[in-house]
Amino acid sequence: MASSGRGRLADKNAVITGAAGGIGLETSILFAKEGANVLMTDIAQEALDKAAAKVKQLVPDAGRVETKLCDVSKEADVQAAVEHLDSWGGLDVIFNNAGIMHGRDDDAINTPEQIWDLTHNINVKGVWYGSKHAVLALRRHGKTKGSVVNTASVVALVGSATPQLAYTASKGAVLAMTRELAIVHAREGFRFNSLCPAPLNTPLLQDWLGDDQAKRHRREVHLPTGRFGEAVEQAHAVVFLASDESSFVNGTDFVVDGGMTKAYVTPE
Numbered sequence: 001m002a003s004s005g006r007g008r009l010a011d012k013n014a015v016i017t018g019a020a021g022g023i024g025l026e027t028s029i030l031f032a033k034e035g036a037n038v039l040m041t042d043i044a045q046e047a048l049d050k051a052a053a054k055v056k057q058l059v060p061d062a063g064r065v066e067t068k069l070c071d072v073s074k075e076a077d078v079q080a081a082v083e084h085l086d087s088w089g090g091l092d093v094i095f096n097n098a099g100i101m102h103g104r105d106d107d108a109i110n111t112p113e114q115i116w117d118l119t120h121n122i123n124v125k126g127v128w129y130g131s132k133h134a135v136l137a138l139r140r141h142g143k144t145k146g147s148v149v150n151t152a153s154v155v156a157l158v159g160s161a162t163p164q165l166a167y168t169a170s171k172g173a174v175l176a177m178t179r180e181l182a183i184v185h186a187r188e189g190f191r192f193n194s195l196c197p198a199p200l201n202t203p204l205l206q207d208w209l210g211d212d213q214a215k216r217h218r219r220e221v222h223l224p225t226g227r228f229g230e231a232v233e234q235a236h237a238v239v240f241l242a243s244d245e246s247s248f249v250n251g252t253d254f255v256v257d258g259g260m261t262k263a264y265v266t267p268e
């Protein structure tokens with residue numbers, strides 16, 4: 001692994017949304033190690049600065065590592081982030097990763113409409129805006145290949161008895177949207193794939209579970225490995241999907257779940 005000029009993502013220009021923590025930060029680190037130039041975006045500057053400092057500390061010979069505030073539910077923010085790469089030679093990769101799972105998200109009866117709308121504005125529209133401006137940028141720079149990776153979730157594939165209806169519906173939308181984009185843009189060389197993570201050790205889930213052991217066990221029991229995933233295990237998959245190694249991988253629901261969605265009864 002190495003910085004600009006070498007590595008599996010040598011000289012690729014990438015935008016990562018939700019890059020201040022969790023999967024987005026781990027992916028920023030691996031992208032930098034693999035030679036990509038990375039624009040890390042998120043909604044809080046302080047958290048972004050800390051995250052970028054971590055990337056630079058872990059990858060001292062990284063290429064460009066820059067930050068930009070970007071609320072993915074605002075199209076102008078997403079457009080500005082993508083266009084930030086115009087002076088670098090144009091975007092090659094976007095990882096539309098930002099997403100929320102709101103504490104008041106619930107079942108069909110109890111999910112407040114405003115939580116539904118908030119969740120969909122970030123999780124669905126954010127991915128649409130990122131995909132749209134990636135396509136425009138790839139065309140603007142005359143690129144014949146590009147990779148868009150959109151974060152969905154295993155809850156887009158299997159039903160959950162612990163409801164989070166707005167979140168689940170939003171991730172189903174990400175899968176369907178990504179699949180269609182993959183087909184529409186295939187002849188331009190632009191690939192679109194979804195990442196479907198299982199429950200992870202990231203703030204998104206862990207803050208929500210807190211020290212509630214029963215809530216935790218309710219989920220862990222469904223994982224054949226007996227553990228939640230780590231963000232870096234998702235990041236490795238994103239490197240593959242972003243790189244030319246996956247040149248014939250398009251429109252997939254790329255599942256990184258330790259076998260969770262393939263399990264009936266798990267080991268005791």
Ligand code: NAD
Pocket residue numbers: 017018019020021022023024041042043044070071072073097098099100101122151152153154196197198199200201202203204205231
């Ligand atoms: P995380 O909470 O650690 O990171 C999400 C990041 O998105 C945060 O840095 C947050 O500030 C940012 N964000 C929130 N709202 C935003 C907005 N409007 N615009 C831009 N950025 C915003 O969570 P994570 O686990 O790394 O989640 C990343 C993605 O993975 C999300 O889309 C999430 O739904 C998905 N996912 C997570 C899990 C899990 O168990 N953690 C499982 C499946 C899918």
